[in-house]
Amino acid sequence: MPHHTQTFTIPTSGKSLVEFTSDVAQWLATTGVTTGLVTLFCRHTSASLTINENAAPAVKRDMLRWMEMVAPENAGYEHDDEGPDDMPAHLRATLTGASLSIPVVDGRMALGTWQGIYLAEHRSQPHRRQVVAHVMGD
Template sequence: MRQASTELTLSTPGPGLHEFTREATAWVAAQGMASGLLTVFCRHTSASLCIQEDAAREVRGDVLRWLDRMAPENAGYAHDDEGPDDMPAHLKSILTGVSLSIPLLGGKLALGTWQGLYLCEHRRQPHRRQVVLHLLGA
């Protein structure tokens, strides 16, 4: 068994699902492993990760609107130190999660035809987010 890891820095202009499939796929290919498991981990509490449809852009908007309904701003949260979008961002991160596991088969990520990897930015301000990739395989 071999393992490799790296950290991607992703710049986000504000709320949205920001795809990083190409970056992750390129890094995995460069490792030269045929089979294994890629773990993706977001190092933040107000951003998260998801695997989602990468063909129809409307899906991303629908996901964002659903998250806004699940964790609305100005809902009387006690934690508002960093503004009205901070606590909802933490809740959205709980809903979507901060880690993913993707099998590596035949040297490629075993994503479905329409699946892409996304960083979910839940804050209004631009951020630089760190995502750790760890590949274990042979």
């Protein structure tokens, strides 16, 4: 069973949800895998991955607003080594997770009609985040 890997570097502009579904789909098409599993792994503790709706822009805004309410800055966290957004970023990354698994069917990710893959940037400053992709299959 063949295995393929790719590292995606995703620039962010601060707190945001950056869709990179098409990047993964384009890479997957080059692997020749028609049936298998794609795993995506975020190599950071203050950014994360999620699959969510990619049609209505309000979804991204509401998700970011919700994350601010659930893990607000300046909430008296002990860990603030890199500033007031440091610990909230770690909490938000824990909520959304570091990895995703997506089935591959007929050479394409088996995402739903309105689903997109997002890197969630939880820090205020811009970063260049890395997501490692692995696909195995036939």
